[in-house]
Structures are given as structure tokens and as C-alpha cells.
């Protein structure tokens with residue numbers, strides 16, 4: 001051993017023994033010490049200064065951040081007494097772990113359990129905390145006395161323990177070795193640290209001594225002092241988990257298999273890193289950045305859905321639900337709370353589990369968006385069979401490209417004129433407007449009340465209802481709509497109405513999410529209901545609250561298809577009445593130049609869509625208008641189509657918009673329905689003629 005190595009070894013030993021005097025176990029010290037050495041570029045003086053103050057601070061801060069992390073999850077806290085009790089009950093004294101993770105019963109002379117944070121027992125010994133609390137300087141803690149008694153007063157969830165691992169003693173993981181030689185541990189890849197903590201519901205994932213796989217793939221464990229059967233279909237056993245999401249009564253966790261934990265190359269990632277990685281994978285595969293996309297939200301929705309489905313009577317569940325939660329398993333576990341339910345997402349290393357945390361909460365069965373929207377969207381209860389139910393599609397809250405659509409969303413495309421990076425807080429407060437208002441002559445289209453300015457709304461309505469010939473654009477070389485019908489000899493372009501755009505602030509802008517120039521991207525905020533119209537129009541959408549003029553209601557969401565894909569889809573579904581009306585995204589083909597096939601896009605909500613697919617047509621004077629909205633990309637061949645009210649709308653009124661159908665165009669690939677909009681301006685002359693002739697006959 002070189003002199004340098006010898007010296008390093010001695011310094012490590014001194015640091016460990018200094019922390020030991022504070023009652024901090026070496027396995028807690030080692031990873032933090034490694035990190036500090038890395039951060040201080042092996043300058044020991046910084047670590048040794050003031051009797052290892054930096055080291056002790058870092059250890060406590062790491063502990064603090066783990067507790068803070070729990071608070072960030074916004075998980076409703078269980079009463080502390082309950083948590084403490086469960087934890088203590090769950091671990092029989094003869095089965096305590098030796099790695100600092102177990103919940104130990106309070107010593108006789110301690111305060112009652114409910115006043116004693118579990119944190120104290122989990123990771124740092126009572127000695128270290130008492131050293132803080134007692135203000136008695138020791139050679140090694142004197143520098144720490146200036147700190148408050150932070151650890152003693154920290155909140156604790158009771159299910160999170162700060163520790164390196166719950167691995168068994170046979171594990172070889174380099175970060176977990178309790179090797180006598182600290183050098184071995186510290187010199188091993190200083191950059192590759194695992195997280196300090198992971199979630200560890202001790203009652204569920206107690207040591208293997210409490211876990212006895214049986215021949216049925218389940219096992220008997222001591223849970224809160226009682227023996228419970230836990231499903232473990234592959235019989236591999238589990239020994240640690242990582243909480244992904246939680247609601248009041250359900251936890252979603254990864255359960256690591258023993259073999260993974262014993263893999264020396266495996267280091268437990270943080271949940272934040274996992275979420276970020278998954279979000280990036282989604283971004284890569286969908287090629288679209290949804291500003292609201294968050295894996296955390298999805299996982300929490302899963303927890304809610306789990307709880308709700310668990311409360312839904314078996315006969316009311318749809319087939320797909322039963323696929324996700326095998327009925328016998330759900331039944332089995334539902335009867336045995338608290339319980340863990342293996343979820344499909346497992347592989348040979350991980351299993352995902354939904355773990356009930358015992359409490360119950362109100363249910364929201366009445367939401368066709370199944371939690372995808374911030375506001376639940378109810379459906380009017382009608383007598384009849386489930387086949388009549390209008391939910392023969394997959395609800396999505398954001399557009400998703402089907403296959404060939406070209407949508408390029410990247411920050412580099414957004415130049416300085418297309419964002420307001422210098423703004424902050426709320427752009428609407430800026431009397432001079434900002435770059436994002438330049439599309440509308442420097443005036444924001446939204447008022448402080450969050451509705452459309454009357455002038456802008458009026459101009460959009462006039463353009464749609466009484467367009468002038470100059471408002472149309474005619475494709476010069478070839479029109480994508482005509483070319484798809486006849487590639488060899490396309491007909492002349494029939495014209496595209498050039499529309500006014502709303503431009504909202506977005507990711508590259510300096511303002512915050514509450515900025516008044518971000519309305520459509522925040523999603524639905526109105527109380528809407530899908531209902532049976534009873535006017536031979538099928539289902540429709542109505543508002544359950546009064547809506548002011550200019551209010552954003554919802555966006556038309558569907559699959560983003562190329563015009564060719566739509567045409568092919570239409571040909572293959574000929575005669576299939578399920579087809580809804582697609583929306584052509586041709587509002588600014590004039591400035592896009594000659595479009596490639598993959599840039600001539602439309603939205604189809606037939607198979608994937610949102611609540612807008614229920615909005616019926618009304619000729620001319622619908623109470624909604626669709627306006628193009630630019631959010632993520634300045635390329636106007638892709639945009640959002642947002643519906644705003646054209647007038648004040650009363651609660652219970654049906655919401656309608658003008659599909660723009662030419663009822664006289666009998667050549668159109670999609671055959672028009674017989675219009676029953678009831679408007680005095682109805683364009684469906686065939687119906688009018690039929691009705692008139694019927695009246696004449698009757699007379």
C-alpha cells in the first residue's frame with residue numbers, strides 16, 4: 001500500500017470514528033463521505049474542518065431531503081400514531097434487521113411512541129440525535145451544536161426509512177458492503193453513488209425471516225402482528241421497494257426481486273430519475289411534447305383508478321379493466337387489507353405493486369375522461385344496456401400522432417420572435433404586450449378574466465360566418481386534399497379559409513404557468529356532461545354551469561393523421577357508421593408553402609379522442625367556435641383547435657359548433673348526415689325540402 005493510500009485509509013477511519021461517536025453508523029457515513037470527497041475533489045481539509053462539520057451536516061441534510069421528498073409527493077399524511085403503531089407492531093423483536101431499517105420498540109425511558117419520530121430509529125441512532133439535542137459538546141460534535149435539533153422535530157411518514165438498503169447480508173452490492181476496510185468501499189467508483197434512501201414500508205417488506213413462499217405462489221407474512229397471505233406469483237420473494245406514487249389509500253411501488261438487489265452493478269435509482277427517464281422515452285416515441293405530461297400524475301391516476309375499480313361492482317367493470325386487475329386477485333386482496341397487488345408492469349427483476357394503505361376515499365365513477373382531465377366529465381345516466389354506452393373509444397386529453405404525421409416540436413425551432421423569454425409572472429400584466437402577442441398585433445387575445453376579447457372573437461366569427469373571397473387560399477401546385485383523391489390528375493384546389501390564430505406562451509417563455517396567455521394548454525375547467533340528445537342526433541355535450549361569452553370550453557383532441565392516412569382509413573371503414581367528423585388542420589396552409597404529404601394533417605377522434613367528439617353540429621349559429629391555437633410549435637401545419645363560446649351559454653344548454661359541412665357537396669368522401677340542428681339558418685336543403693313536401697302532403 002502506498003503512503004498516499006495509507007494516509008487516505010487513516011483519514012477515512014478517523015472520519016468514521018468521529019461519526020461513530022455521534023452514533024451514526026458507518027454504512028450511513030460512507031456514501032455521504034464518498035460524495036463529499038467527490039464534490040471537494042478529495043480535499044480532505046474541507047471535510048475534516050471544524051471536527052467534520054461538513055460531513056455531519058451532509059448526513060443530516062441527506063436525511064432531511066428524504067423527508068422533504070415525501071412531503072413533495074403531496075401524499076396525505078397518515079396520523080403519526082397510526083403509522084408508528086403499525087410499524088412497531090409489524091416487526092417482532094426477534095426478527096429485527098441489522099441494517100438500521102427496522103422499527104424498534106421504544107426503550108422504556110423514551111417519550112411515548114406518538115411523539116417519537118421514526119426517523120430517529122430508522123437511520124441515525126438515538127445517540128446522534130441526543131448529541132444534537134443535549135448540547136453537550138464532544139470532541140466531534142462541538143461544531144454541530146449551532147444546528148437546531150432538526151432531526152428530532154422532523155416529520156416522518158412512518159413508511160419511509162432512510163437507509164442504503166434493505167438487502168440481506170449475502171448481498172454483494174459495493175455500496176452496501178459492511179467491509180472492515182473502508183478503503184475498499186470508498187475507492188470503488190466514487191462517481192457511481194446510489195441514492196441515500198428508498199421507501200420501505202416495513203410491514204410489507206420485512207426481512208425474509210417473515211416471508212415464507214408457499215406452493216401457491218403466495219406467502220405468509222406477519223402484517224401488523226397478524227399473519228397475512230401476500231401474493232407473489234413467481235415465488236421469488238421480495239426484499240425492498242421503491243414507492244412510485246401514492247394516494248390516500250393506495251401505494252404504487254416497484255418491488256425489487258432479491259436477485260436484483262444482490263446484483264453488484266445495481267444501484268437503486270431515485271423515483272425522480274425514473275420518472276424523467278420514462279418521460280424522455282415517451283417524448284422520443286411520440287415525437288410530441290405535451291406540456292402537461294407527467295408520469296407522476298399518471299401513476300397517481302392509476303392509484304385512484306385502482307381504488308375506484310376496486311369499489312366498482314364486478315358486473316359493471318369493462319373487459320379491459322378486468323385484464324389489468326385479475327378479478328380473483330383483486331377479490332383476494334380486497335378482502336385482506338392491507339394488501340399488495342402485483343401489477344402487469346413487472347419483469348424478471350421488478351414487480352410493480354399497488355399497496356392499499358388502509359384508508360378509504362370518495363369515488364368518482366362519473367368521469368368519462370377517467371382522470372385524464374382536471375375536471376371530471378360526467379355522463380347522463382340513461383336506462384338501457386351497456387352496449388348503448390357511447391364510450392367505444394379511448395379517451396385522450398392531448399393529440400397523439402397516429403403514424404406518419406410530421407410534427408417537429410423542439411425548443412430550437414422557437415426563435416426569439418416566437419417566445420417571450422424575458423417575461424416573468426403574468427404576461428397580461430405587461431401593458432405593451434410581448435412577443436407572444438405579436439401574432440395578434442401586440443394585443444393579447446385573452447382578458448384578465450380569462451375569456452376571449454370581444455373584438456378578436458367577433459373577427460373570428462365574422463371570418464367563419466361571412467368569409468370574403470380574399471379570405472381563401474388556393475393551393476398553386478397541387479392541393480393535398482385533391483391529390484389524395486386522384487394522384488394522376490388532381491382537381492383544382494377548392495380553397496382553404498385563412499384563419500386567425502391564437503398564440504399562447506409556452507415552455508421557452510419566461511412567464512409562469514398561471515400566465516393569462518396560457519388558457520388552452522391548461523385544459524378543461526368547465527363542468528361538462530355527455531347526454532343523450534333525444535333529437536336523433538345521438539349523444540351530445542352540454543354545460544352544467546353558465547358560461548360567459550368567449551370562455552374556453554375544450555379542445556378538439558384526436559389522433560393526428562396525415563390526409564392520406566385519413567383517406568385510407570375512410571376507405572377501409574366505408575359503411576361503418578362509427579366514423580366521426582375529422583377536423584382538417586388547413587387554417588394556415590397559405591404560409592406553409594408547398595406541403596409534403598406528411599405535413600397535410602387532420603385530427604380524427606373516432607378511436608382516440610376527447611369530449612369534443614360528442615359536440616354536435618349546428619349550421620351557422622352554434623354556441624361554440626373553433627379557433628386555431630399555436631402552442632408548442634410555430635409551424636402552422638400542426639396546431640390545436642380550441643372551442644370558445646360565441647355568446648353567454650346557460651347551464652344545461654347543448655354545446656354545438658358549425659362543422660362547416662357543405663350539404664350540397666355529394667362528391668365529398670364522407671357522406672353528410674341529415675341535419676337536425678334546428679337552426680333557422682340550416683343549410684341542409686334536402687331535409688328542408690323533405691320537411692316542406694311532407695307538410696304539403698299533410699295539408
Ligand SMILES: C[S@@+](CC[C@H](N)C(=O)[O-])C[C@H]1O[C@@H](n2cnc3c(N)ncnc32)[C@H](O)[C@@H]1O
Pocket residue numbers: 390536537538539540579580581612613614615616617618673674675676677
Ligand atoms: C362528432 S359526432 C357527434 C356526437 C354524436 N352525436 C354521437 O352520438 O357520438 C358527429 C355525428 O353526430 C351526428 N350529428 C351531429 N350533429 C348532427 C345534426 N345537427 N343533425 C343530425 N345528426 C348530427 C351525426 O351522426 C354525426 O356523424
